[in-house]
């Protein structure tokens with residue numbers, strides 16, 4: 156039985172991104188049980204395999220809050236080389252769906268959150284001077300054993316090709332490292348300039364070029380790429396071959412995309428797909444991590460896998476580790492229940 160039950164601050168989905176940015180909570184003083192075993196994240200010692208992926212940690216205050224709640228790997232939300240506003244509400248729309256496997260055309264909204272939601276922020280970013288100073292201060296305040304990873308994405312300007320996009324990714328990654336990031340993650344689950352109907356992780360030559368350019372800019376800093384849904388082993392193999400020489404690991408799965416229809420029968424988000432995150436993506440993401448792990452083992456690649464998608468319990472974390480994940484990151488469940496890492500730790504330390 157869980158022993159913790161506090162009334163803790165949560166991201167308010169009825170309010171704007173900027174409101175949630177401004178109203179970030181302070182760290183809390185709560186007992187955090189030890190997680191048995193020895194753990195590291197990309198070679199940096201940590202107290203557990205538990206982390207949070209890019210998104211819910213809008214700024215340094217959110218990072219320090221969740222660090223106080225038992226997460227050891229904190230990913231600062233995706234930032235850019237220029238300021239970008241957030242999409243209008245809803246940014247987080249609960250949906251009612253069975254496990255998703257990719258290819259589902261749409262799913263219905265629901266009033267109550269039942270574990271999964273459509274995510275629609277558009278990767279907003281504060282201006283670089285704001286986030287760079289915030290990353291620097293946050294790194295200094297984070298206790299030993301906590302890792303700060305910073306997620307970055309390139310911002311496409313009109314007329315740009317892949318060279319310009321790669322240079323923008325590299326500039327942003329270098330700024331993150333200069334500001335004190337322990338690890339850099341480039342988000343490749345975003346539209347590609349060369350082929351706007353595809354995403355960068357699906358365009359292997361472009362992905363290779365961007366990864367190589369980023370690696371040249373950040374030296375030896377541990378480097379991860381975040382990817383979306385990769386449905387086949389063949390595509391997984393291509394992706395590993397393309398980016399493997401330049402990165403230390405891959406974080407997956409960003410989300411599974413579908414359209415979203417409301418109770419009145421209208422498609423939300425102007426009929427465009429949105430990434431569904433949370434419980435509905437667990438099975439598919441576990442499978443994907445397993446497939447990538449098999450290839451890495453067979454081909455003797457030295458790549459770490461970060462399991463992301465739908466985890467909310469100690470069993471889910473263990474399932475990711477069993478599939479070959481080096482570490483496990485939780486977004487949706489941590490936003491709904493800020494004590495989720497404490498519950499997982501309680502359950503692992505008292506099986």
Ligand SMILES: Cc1cc2nc3c(=O)[nH]c(=O)nc-3n(C[C@H](O)[C@H](O)[C@H](O)COP(=O)(O)O)c2cc1C
Pocket residue numbers: 208209210211232233247274276278306342381408409410432433434436463464465466484485486487488
């Ligand atoms: C509120 C929110 C914002 C997100 N923003 C980003 C982002 O900026 N960059 C990114 O790579 N992924 C983003 N994601 C995706 C998460 O990093 C993660 O891949 C996804 O939520 C799956 O994990 P979960 O099922 O535990 O939520 C976001 C997710 C949520 C819930």
